Amino acid sequence: MGVGFLKRSTKRSATTVADEYRLDGYPPPYPDGWYRLMCSDSLRRGQARYLECLGRALVLWRREDADDVFAMTAFCPHLGANLAAGRVCADRIECPFHGWQFTGDGRAVSVPYSAHVPSGAAAETFPVEEVHGHIFMYHRIGGPSRRADEEVPFGVPRVAEFDDGRFVDRGHYDAGRTRTHIIEMIENAADTAHFGHLHRGLCVPWTKVPVPGVDLEHRADLRIDDAVGTHTIALDVESVVKVLDRRLERTRAQARATFTGPGSIINFRIAVPDAGEIEIVQTQLPVAPFEQQVDFHWYAERKIPRLVVWWVVGNWVSQWRHDVGIWESKAFRSAPVLCRDDGPVMRVRRWYAQFFPETTACQNHPQTASFVKSPEQ
Ligand code: FES
Numbered sequence: 414m415g416v417g418f419l420k421r422s423t424k425r426s427a428t429t430v431a432d433e434y435r436l437d438g439y440p441p442p443y444p445d446g447w448y449r450l451m452c453s454d455s456l457r458r459g460q461a462r463y464l465e466c467l468g469r470a471l472v473l474w475r476r477e478d479a480d481d482v483f484a485m486t487a488f489c490p491h492l493g494a495n496l497a498a499g500r501v502c503a504d505r506i507e508c509p510f511h512g513w514q515f516t517g518d519g520r521a522v523s524v525p526y527s528a529h530v531p532s533g534a535a536a537e538t539f540p541v542e543e544v545h546g547h548i549f550m551y552h553r554i555g556g557p558s559r560r561a562d563e564e565v566p567f568g569v570p571r572v573a574e575f576d577d578g579r580f581v582d583r584g585h586y587d588a589g590r591t592r593t594h595i596i597e598m599i600e601n602a603a604d605t606a607h608f609g610h611l612h613r614g615l616c617v618p619w620t621k622v623p624v625p626g627v628d629l630e631h632r633a634d635l636r637i638d639d640a641v642g643t644h645t646i647a648l649d650v651e652s653v654v655k656v657l658d659r660r661l662e663r664t665r666a667q668a669r670a671t672f673t674g675p676g677s678i679i680n681f682r683i684a685v686p687d688a689g690e691i692e693i694v695q696t697q698l699p700v701a702p703f704e705q706q707v708d709f710h711w712y713a714e715r716k717i718p719r720l721v722v723w724w725v726v727g728n729w730v731s732q733w734r735h736d737v738g739i740w741e742s743k744a745f746r747s748a749p750v751l752c753r754d755d756g757p758v759m760r761v762r763r764w765y766a767q768f769f770p771e772t773t774a775c776q777n778h779p780q781t782a783s784f785v786k787s788p789e790q
């Protein structure tokens with residue numbers, strides 16, 4: 414009886430301590446960048462939808478008379494009703510409470526019971542882009558109201574071969590929510606030493622079930638010098654399958670992962686020997702500080718057999734699941750103890766700091782200051 418009591422008690426307190434420790438170390442949860450919100454199909458013409466993510470309450474709506482999509486703070490500038498419960502009329506969204514109407518730039522343009530529309534009445538709006546059938550929004554940490562037409566420092570990456578018709582859309586996988594911080598995707602690329610240990614086993618695609626006797630050997634090279642002064646960073650990985658310790662040279666494959674922004678959009682280009690090329694796009698949307706909605710979409714040459722595409726994408730998802738297993742219970746070390754042969758973890762963190770404008774992030778989150786001023790590596 415005594416043992417049972419001790420067991421339950423130990424488990425509860427361990428979880429609490431771990432959670433506090435984890436929350437303490439990480440930088441702010443919503444860095445600047447483009448985030449995928451939903452599929453374009455999920456928002457028809459004339460439709461408005463409510464969405465909570467990035468620490469914001471948003472209304473996303475599409476014009477009734479055109480395809481333009483707008484993102485705004487959901488709460489009406491008048492008396493705070495939720496605009497998502499209103500209706501879209503042509504090029505305006507109408508509030509359900511008193512019927513004020515707003516155009517996509519956030520301006521109030523009609524008050525049904527008054528000729529005097531307050532000139533300063535404007536909803537906060539955000540830049541939106543639709544790319545390959547997905548809706549993306551640019552989010553910025555804090556600051557004053559932002560305009561939908563503001564200049565943003567970079568765009569949503571496109572798959573050039575999908576634009577020119579050489580690739581076709583081959584699938585989508587909604588991976589659900591992970592209990593992680595968004596920075597882990599970039600840390601994963603910077604930490605090139607973990608590939609040989611965590612990712613050394615081949616698994617049955619889409620699962621974490623290992624294939625006995627079959628291993629993977631990786632060589633990872635993060636192109637940190639190319640990333641300086643840009644918003645993208647690329648990781649080259651070469652992998653080969655080993656069966657009972659013998660390399661199968663015909664399986665040697667090259668992949669490049671390009672991260673655009675703070676880990677919210679990652680494009681994986683994989684060259685499959687004797688088959689062709691596949692591009693997987695992985696997106697992460699923070700719906701809470703430690704909760705990411707993760708989606709995968711992939712594009713490939715038409716000629717690649719379905720089974721090969723299924724195998725390659727499934728392998729990628731299996732390896733990602735191994736990472737998630739680590740991320741969901743780890744802490745963030747702002748001053749990690751590194752060895753000479755670790756990847757360029759601290760250089761990448763300094764590159765990443767661009768997504769936390771210091772003026773707001775450092776005031777509100779003291780841990781960002783130590784993150785930005787990490788020791789030299
Ligand atoms: S609260 Fe929106 S019109 Fe009054």
Ligand SMILES: [Fe+2]
Pocket residue numbers: 601607611612732736
């Ligand atoms: Fe990994």
